[in-house]
Amino acid sequence: MGCFLLVVVLYFSFEIEKLYRLKYIEIDSKLKEVSGVEFDKYQRLWAINDGGDGAYLYQVQNNGEIKRKILISNGKNIDWEDMTQDDFGHFFIGDFGNNDRNRNWLTIYKIENPIDIKSNETTAEIIKFSFPKKAIPKLDSSSGNVDEIINNIEHENIAVNYDLEAFVYFKNQLYLFTKNREEPFDGKTNLFRVGGYAANFEAEYINSFTTCTTFKMSCWITSAAMSPDRTKLVLLDSNRLWLYENWHEDNFFTGDVYIIDLGIITQKESVTFVDNDLIVFTDEEFNGIGGNAYKIKLSEAKLNKVQSAEL
Secondary structure, eight states: OHHHHHHHHHHHHHHHHHHHTTEEEEOOTTOTTEEEEEEOTTOOEEEEEOBTBOSEEEEEOTTSOEEEEEEETTOOOSSEEEEEEOTTOOEEEEEOOOTTSOOSSEEEEEEOOGGGOOSSEEOOEEEEEEOOEEEEEEOOTTSOOHHHHHHTOEEEEEEOOOEEEEEEEETTEEEEEEEOOOSSOOOEEEEEEEESSSSEEEOEEEEEEEOOSSOHHHHOOOEEEEOTTSOEEEEEOSSEEEEEESOBTTBGGGSEEEEEEOSSOOEEEEEEESSSSEEEEEEEOBTTBOOEEEEEEGGGSOOEEEEOOOO
């Protein structure tokens, strides 16, 4: 028993050390639940808090402390979950967390490039979207005749409300990656698309990808990021980065796929590219572990290839 406990302790110590080798900064304790990060064109770090905070965008200094916060005056933080930006540096903030899957319409706020915001307040363009409805059979079981029941099936269009914590901007569109809460858990994240401008949309389904099916809390996709040259996509879960390259058109899941091990499982909630090689991700503090931002270079990371691009 003693040997087993020693092995467990050594394993977790190794996994913690693997993560902490990547530590960049300890994040200000006022940002307890960082759910999205982006760098502006001056390489300044910006962050948002998860639901429960005000509708604020925070500038974070190199020492992890908050330097500035900007109020989005027409925004509301119901459940902010991720950020992305377009080629002009406009930020998109996803208010689309849906843990209970009871929100029919979800919101994305588009704000001007933070470089151009001179005051501590700005207004946003508002993008609204819902997920497509699904035809669900509705049986009339009053008859005991199975053939008659089948012949008289009615269908009801039911809204499928996905939980969602990750998105990216790509070629004037926004791409959404769902957080799987299905029972039984099948490990899939679904890829949807909506427009990148103020309007109401029904999200368009593109494809799905299975991360893992073992322990759902380690498989959930919690953030996404696109490299500045738009050739690399990463998805984040609690202990991995999923790297996608060489996809076809906008079907990211058709490309080469690699896994990057990030060490011990922590509540990793946001990821972004600094440049085409350097990635920053964050986690929340729990029992003295986490609450940091970390850096990793793709050129130096150990990549485990799990899928080759479709021809």
